[in-house]
Amino acid sequence: MPGGARAARRISPNLALDQLVAERQARGERITHLGFGESRLPVFPPLAERLAAGASRNAYGPVAGDPGVRAAVAGYFARRGLETDPAQVIVAPGSKALLLALQLVEPGDVFLPAPCWVTYQPQATLAGKRAFGVPVPAHCGGVPEPGALRTAVRAARAAGHHPRLVVLTLPDNPTGTLAPPRTVREVCAVAEEEDLLVVSDEIYRDILHESAPPFLSPAEVVPERTIVVTGLSKSLALGGWRIGVARFPAGPAGERLCADVASVASEVWSTLAGPMQAVAEYAFAEPPELLERLRRDAHLHGAVAGAVHDIVIAAGAECRQPTGGFYVYPDFGPVRDRLAGKGIVDGESLQRHLIEESGIAVLAGVHFGDAPDALRFRAATSMLYGRTRDEQRAAQEAEKPLELPHIADSLAAIRRGFTALTAG
Amino acid sequence: MPGGARAARRISPNLALDQLVAERQARGERITHLGFGESRLPVFPPLAERLAAGASRNAYGPVAGDPGVRAAVAGYFARRGLETDPAQVIVAPGSKALLLALQLVEPGDVFLPAPCWVTYQPQATLAGKRAFGVPVPAHCGGVPEPGALRTAVRAARAAGHHPRLVVLTLPDNPTGTLAPPRTVREVCAVAEEEDLLVVSDEIYRDILHESAPPFLSPAEVVPERTIVVTGLSKSLALGGWRIGVARFPAGPAGERLCADVASVASEVWSTLAGPMQAVAEYAFAEPPELLERLRRDAHLHGAVAGAVHDIVIAAGAECRQPTGGFYVYPDFGPVRDRLAGKGIVDGESLQRHLIEESGIAVLAGVHFGDAPDALRFRAATSMLYGRTRDEQRAAQEAEKPLELPHIADSLAAIRRGFTALTAG
Structure with a gap:
C-alpha cells in the first residue's frame, strides 16, 4: 500500500502484555500473570440472563442510552449522595470511549497523576492535547500531589500551554489505593483556583477494602466542574462486555458538555449496544443479590491484594497498603544495589527479569508514566483467582480465599519469585 | 461549570430526527417515518442464541477480535473473491468506530461523494482533516464522478491541501444505488493516479436488488490501497448491536495501517464486546439458514424501495432506480416552481413541509452534503415494514410484501403526501 514510511503505533501496553502471556501460556509455559488489570471471575448469572433478554x-435507540438505563445510573449516583437527573448520564461501550470523547470536545491540556492508568496519556495525544504528569503523594496514588499540581499548572500556563483538565482515579489503578477525603478536597481546591475541570475516574469505586478511607467524590466537592466516569468492567468482571458510564454536572455548562459528548458519540459509536443497556439497567439498579455479589468479590480482591502486598514487603520493597481495586504497586528502590548486580537497573529490566527468571508477568511503572529508572511495577492480583471457572467460583465463595490450594500455590510461586529476586 | 461560552455540538442529524419522531409518536402523532437508515426487522433467532451463548x-480478549471471529470474517471476504488472512481483519463496536480510527491514523485530507452518509464529514473534522465533497454521477451515487474527483484532488493539492483518502459507499446511502463496475474502475484509476487510499464502505453489500449491476469492490481493482469496512447493522437489522468490521490490504503497508487502527482501538474501545464477537463469528460464516434470511430480506427491501421510487416519480420527481440498500433519493427540481408557491425553496423547507403537512419524515439532502437549495431528500423505506414484530415478520415472509395491508396503507399515505406536495 503506497504512502510514506512510518513506524506502526503500538497497542496499549497492558493489552499487549496480556496477548503475549496468552500466547506463551498456549505454548505450555507456566506464567503467573499479574500483568493485566482484569478481574478474572465468571459472569454473575443474572447479568447473563439480562443480556439474553x-x-x-436491535434498534439503534437514543445515542446517550434508553431512558431506563439512564434512570438506573442516576439512581446509582443518588444512592452515593449525588442527586442526578437521567439527562446528566451517557452510557457507552466502555468508559474509555467516554474519556476520549471528553478530551475531544473540551479544549485545553490535561494533568495526570504519575503513575496513572496507561490510556489517559495516549488519549490526550489522540485528541491533540499536551499531557503533564504530576507525581502522586507518598500516602496514596490516583491524584497529583496538590501542591505539585498547582506548581505544574502555573508553570505550564507560563510556558504558553492551556491547562484545563485534571484526571483523578478513585480508587487508583495502578497503585490500588484510594485517596482520602482530605487529599481529594485539596486537589479540588487547586482545580477551583486554577479553573480546571475534574475528570473523576471511579471505575473501581465499588471495590473498596476494609482498610479503605471513606470515599469522597470530587463531584461532592466541586460538583459544577466534575465529570464522573465509571463502568462495569472491574466490579462485575465484565471487561469483555464493554459497558461504561459518564455523569455530567447539572446546569447549562454541564448540559452543553454532555451534549458535546453525545455529539461525538453519535459520530463514533452511535450508542451502547441494546443488550448491554439491558444489562446496565439491571446492574446500576443494584438489587440485593447484586450487592451481595459485589460485597463478596470486594472481600476476595482485598484479601489477595493484601497477601501480595505482604509478600513484596517481605522481599524488601516499599509498597502502599492496597485499599481499593486489585493492584499493588511495589517500589524495589530500597534494594536497588542488590538488583543492579543482576542487571536490573530500571522498570523495564525489572519487568523482563521477573518474566524470564520467575515466570511472573508484571507491567513496569514506566508504562504508567512513572520514571523509567524507578524499580516499580504494577501487579494485578485479580489474575490469581483461578484458571478455570470452578476455581474462580470457589475463590468468590470462600470466606478464606488465601487457603484455597490454587491461590495458595500461586502466592507461593510469587513468594519464591520475589525472594529469588532480592536474594543476595 | 466554568469555561468559555460555546454552542453545543449537534448529534448526528439522522439520529436526532429519529429521536424527534419517536417523541412525536409517543405523543400520539401519526408519522410515516422515512427519516432513519435503520432496517426495522426482528432479530434472526439464531443470532439471539449466539448472543446468549x-x-x-467476559474477558477483554484480543483488541482486534478473537481468532475465531477474524477467521470467519476472512472467509466472508474469500467467498467474495478477496483472499484474506485473518490478520487483515479487525472487528469493532460498529463500522463507525473503525472509520474514525482510520481517519485518526492516516494523515491527509479526504474526498467524499456528494451526497454521502452523514457521518463521514464530521469524522473528518474530528480527526482534524479537510473533507471535500465531489458530486456523484447522474447514473449512481456512492462514488464521486471520476473526472470531477481528479479535478478536485488536483485543485486541492494546488491549494496546499494533502489529498489522501477517498470514501466510496457500495451500495450507497443515501441514494440507494450501486455504482456499476465501470464506474468503480474509473474511480480506482483516479485513486491510483493521485495516490489516494480507497475506503470502501460496503455495509449494504448484502442487500442488492434484482435490478443491481454486478458488485465490484475496489479491493478487487486496487487491492494494495483499499480498506473495506462493513458490519451487520443493515443486512441483519442489528444496528442496535453495534458490530463492525474492517479488512486491510495484505502486505507490509497494510499491516502497518491495521496495527495503527488496532492501536487506536486499544485506547478507545478496547475490543468488540465478547458476546457480539460470538454473534459475528456465526454471521460471517454465513450458514445456509442465514443466507436464506438475507435473500428474503433483500427481496423485501427491493420491493418496498421500488414502490416508493414509483410513487415519487409519479408525483413529478426525478429519481434513480434503487438497486441496493433501502433508500430512495428523489429530486423535486422538476417541480420547483410549483413548490415555490408553497414556500418550499430548499431541502430544509421541503423536509419541514413534508413532516408538518403530511406527517412524512425524511432527511433533506443538505444533511448528506448535497446543495442546500436542492429539492432532494433521502427516504429510508426500511421503516415501512411494520410497527409491531408480527407485522415485520409478515413482511419478511411475504412473497408479495406490497400487498400486506399495513405496508399498502403506508404506501397509500406516502402517495397521498407526495401527490398533495406537488398538486397545483
Missing part, C-alpha cells in the same frame, strides 16, 4: 433491542 | 466471553 436484551437481544430484542 | 456468548455471555461467558
